[in-house]
Amino acid sequence: MISIEGLSKFFTSNKNKITAVDDLTLDINEGEIFGVIGYSGAGKSTFVRLLNRLEEPSAGKIVIDEQEITAMNSNQLRIARQEIGMIFQHFNLLWSRTVKDNIAFPLEIAGVSRSKREERVQQLIDLVGLGGRENAYPSQLSGGQKQRVGIARALANNPKVLLCDEATSALDPETTNSILDLLVDINEKLGLTIILITHEMHVIRKICNQVAVMEEGKVVEQGDVLDVFLRPKQVVTKRFVEQVMGTNEEDDGVAYLIDIYERGKLIRLHFVGETTNQALISQVAKKFAIEINILQGKITQTQAGAYGTLFVQVDGESNEIDKAVEFITNETSVELEVVRDVDGTIS
Structure with a gap:
């Protein structure tokens, strides 16, 4: 489903070259929930933004559903992004729009007719459990409700891939669990491939099938979540496992x-x-x-x-x-x- 080869991202600061992602190679299977974990500065958020080219790669190749994302021009990329949804740590909602209007926004951009937009928005409101809050504004919502709006908006164009960048780190533990349960439900109902970026091992434990551990821009360990829990090889992985156990x-x-x-x-x-x-x-x-x-x-x-x-x-x-x-x-x-x-x- 997703093939990543030799992916790198370099930044320049005060004439110094900083490597955020370093020659990363991964394969992610269709329909799985794939976790990427690392401490701050490990490069995980840069990595996930490279997948839809919110950050431009310095080197490497990304193929999603047989489409080479890294070879696309701006028009091709705009169309391809409709199949790659993304949710963020701080929700990124439009504060002057209601719940239903926030969810409808990607459909407006895609040129979907009003009647089809309204039908799709209602489907998504029901899916994420926001019935009765359609006309509320973000300022009237709890953190968990805001993230549910963000998830619904990311699903508006029926994407094949959902990218989650620290989607629960701004939430309390109970709300985090409800959002993780929702992501599992969406994965099962829609067959969506989910890539989840986090620094919290309990998030990986709860919903992921596979996990990659990042440190200093590299994947230092990867495997089935249960195998990684049982036999962590790297020091950083052992520290994450010990957080939970x-x-x-x-x-x-x-x-x-x-x-x-x-x-x-x-x-x-x-x-x-x-x-x-x-x-x-x-x-x-x-x-x-x-x-x-x-x-x-x-x-x-x-x-x-x-x-x-x-x-x-x-x-x-x-x-x-x-x-x-x-x-x-x-x-x-x-x-x-x-x-x-x-x-x-x-x-």
Whole structure:
């Protein structure tokens, strides 16, 4: 659906060359919700603005639905943009227009007749849950309602792709969840490809199928959301995952727990999908002559299933501990990592 090859963007400031996006290559499948995450300055917002050429690329190639966006002249690009909707962090609504007139604006520009505009606007108002607010002005709306207007407006011309640039970062957590639920609903009903830019890992966790992690203009890690949660490779990715899971052994809380237990093995267990429902702790405690102390843990949901991490201390005779570790490793689908061994060695 979307193919990006060698995409770069350079800026010049005080005669210094600044690289915002650096030789980025990605493929995004049709109909998926693809997340791009990074801290401020990572280049993610510049990247998403390059896709519809709100920013002009310095190098590289963008193909959307077999159309090479980077090769288009201004007239061709104007037509192509009708199939690429975009929503923004700060809504970008026309404050002198009502809800329905804001939504109708792209249709006016496209030359759609009044009767067809009115029909389409009403469809979109119903889709985003703004019934009864058609004649309200942006100043009379909550943040979540404003973003729903922005989403409806972005969908006015039946786009194939929806770009979301920090679409929920100006909203409170409850409103954020309602907007994310709406995006999932739109994705399922319309088969829309959504590219979502964010610096919040819980947004990625909640609705994305795939995620790319950006740092210093590059994609440093990419994959299925569940795989990235389970096996983050880069330091920046681990930091994002820890935002959601809160199970970093370097944090003060876990470090304290590690320090006070001086015997046995300290183990981190990774649960994925159906394994999160297994009664593993009680099963192992009954099967082997060991004691298990649960130190810290959390289970969270992703679009692909549940993911959980549990820190435990296992105490007892060393041969019984080794048997329990071997059993978990070889006889279950739970992944096991020894954080500290009986001799105090940190893994």
